[in-house]
Amino acid sequence: MALMSGGGDPVDVDELATRIDHAWKTWQISRHRYSGLLPTLPALIRDTEATLRSLRRGPQRRQIATVASDLYGLLRTVTRRVERTDLSFLVADRGLRSAEDADDPIRLAVARWNLGHTLLMAGEHEAAIELTTLAAGSVITEAGPTPAAIAMTGALQLVAAVAEARAGRLWEARDRLSTVHPIAVRSQPAGNVGHTMFSPLNVELHAIAIELQAGDAIEALRIADQLDASECPSIERRFTFALDLARAYELRREETGTLLHLLDAERVAPEDLDHCPAAQEMVRRLLHSARSTNRTQAAALADRLGMDT
Secondary structure, eight states: GGGGGOOOOOOHHHHHHHHHHHHHHHHHHOOOHHHHHGGGGHHHHHHHHHHHHTTTTTTTTHHHHHHHHHHHHHHHHHHHHOHHHHHHHHHHHHHEEEHHHTTTTHHHHHHHHHHHHHHHHTTOOHHHHHHHHHHHHHHHHHHSOOOHHHHHHEEEEHHHHHHHTTOOOHHHHHHHHHHHHHHHHHHHOOOOOOOOOSSSSHHHHHHHHHHHHTTHHHHHHEEEEEEEEGGGHHHHHHHHHHHHHHHHHHHHOOHHHHHHHHHHHHHHHHHHHOHHHHHHHHHHHHHHHHHHHHHHHHHHHHHHOOOOO
16 A cells, blocks of 8 residues: 555655645546546655655755645545545544644644544544644634634634534534634635635535534525535535435435435536445435335436445
């Protein structure tokens, strides 16, 4: 595996940074992000690791550490999506170490955000809350009251809110979330800090997820009705929006609505649907729909996904 390899030769740091930036763009905006990105990762990892080893004690050590932290952040989200918790912890830890070596407080906040997501993935909700709450409280002190620092404060609080919801503390999650929206509005000039896609829209998408965690499909749909997710540049966020709507309609036992939004999720990001066990379980349940048209379309979708039904 490339992450464990000691091989490879160092490359130009600026060239490496350009390749990693391109990889991030593929992952965040391509409808075929798995097939477009995954084949390129082994070489990218080998080159980054080799360059890190070569420059660790040289004058470019902070520059290469910065570049490496960006790669490890990408690897964290990829490993999450392919359900490799073990690798997710590995790359999140390496990202944290690289951000410390880079002496970059914003990247350090991003690395903590990534580690918080990995803890969520592992079901370590209390640890995720503690980590991200502490990080949110320190980033402005460490980086100054810049739009980027404000954005990372909000992004970290979002992770904590999700962790609160998954821990069963739904009112605490809602209370925390209510404080994040003004932060998102204030931080908009910062843009997509750390590839977190933090924004007012992203806050509302998290609100939908928290209401679904609470089993409140009506409130989730009420929030969704006020949103236009098509304006979000992130394929992952648009896919998640469609999938959450499908979940909401399934909670309401409205099979046609579930099917329509699963088809919308396929249109937005067909490869994401292929890598989403929760979505495929919804498809399987639709195969037993009382309506023959729903069963027929669900069967066609299952066939396109190559599902064993």
